[in-house]
Amino acid sequence: xxxxxxxxxxxxxxxxxxxxxxxxxxxxxxxxxxxxxxxxxxxxxxxxxxxxxxxxxxxxxxxxxxxxxxxxxxxxxxxxxxxxxxxxxxxxxxxxxxxxxxxxxxxxxxxxxxxx
Amino acid sequence: xxxxxxxxxxxxxxxxxxxxxxxxxxxxxxxxxxxxxxxxxxxxxxxxxxxxxxxxxxxxxxxxxxxxxxxxxxxxxxxxxxxxxxxxxxxxxxxxxxxxxxxxxxxxxxxxxxx
Numbered sequence: 735x736x737x738x739x740x741x742x743x744x745x746x747x748x749x750x751x752x753x754x755x756x757x758x759x760x761x762x763x764x765x766x767x768x769x770x771x772x773x774x775x776x777x778x779x780x781x782x783x784x785x786x787x788x789x790x791x792x793x794x795x796x797x798x799x800x801x802x803x804x805x806x807x808x809x810x811x812x813x814x815x816x817x818x819x820x821x822x823x824x825x826x827x828x829x830x831x832x833x834x835x836x837x838x839x840x841x842x843x844x845x846x847x848x849x850x
Numbered sequence: 851x852x853x854x855x856x857x858x859x860x861x862x863x864x865x866x867x868x869x870x871x872x873x874x875x876x877x878x879x880x881x882x883x884x885x886x887x888x889x890x891x892x893x894x895x896x897x898x899x900x901x902x903x904x905x906x907x908x909x910x911x912x913x914x915x916x917x918x919x920x921x922x923x924x925x926x927x928x929x930x931x932x933x934x935x936x937x938x939x940x941x942x943x944x945x946x947x948x949x950x951x952x953x954x955x956x957x958x959x960x961x962x963x964x965x
Contacts, residue, residue: 767952776854776941776955777895790952823893837945838885839953841895
């Protein structure tokens with residue numbers, strides 16, 4: 735399977751604990767995006783990387799959230815001191831930016847987080 | 851202000867019929883792209899179709915077509931010959947060049963195909 739993969743698919747944690755999610759993009763894709771989706775809503779942009787550089791962060795991304803893409807391949811999203819409001823689906827997407835018009839983002843299956 | 855508006859929270863369509871899902875958007879950027887994604891109950895976002903702001907013709911992909919009316923800022927998705935497997939959430943999304951290419955999603959429309 736050469737699509738975007740995410741691990742774990744589900745995570746249940748207690749309030750105050752730290753969690754880390756991993757995303758493996760499509761191998762030749764240079765851009766990687768993180769989104770958060772709550773029930774009944776569309777995905778909300780969190781941050782994105784071009785290669786290893788983090789180019790933009792949403793105001794939704796509090797200082798408890800940190801994302802890395804150290805070698806320009808896989809990425810991790812860490813949430814420290816989780817709160818119940820962090821419960822959501824965390825989606826990762828990747829794309830190939832070539833400076834052309836269409837740049838389609840392909841999504842992974844998501845990590846569903848439940849904070850108790 | 852909402853960048854992407856989808857006014858139909860839920861839609862029903864008879865199997866084999868066509869259905870139109872509405873999407874309007876708001877941007878002052880002359881360079882932008884519009885996308886439609888499908889999200890079945892399994893949760894994965896599946897890319898369906900893309901329309902660029904400078905594209906002269908409406909995009910088509912198999913049973914999907916995009917009715918792009920630039921002056922009205924609308925990008926409706928038309929699904930022809932609906933199938934039971936089309937039952938899902940459908941999201942309209944936009945990428946603006948001036949927003950560092952991040953994609954903004956609408957609230958979605960839930961489509962149910964009735965046998």
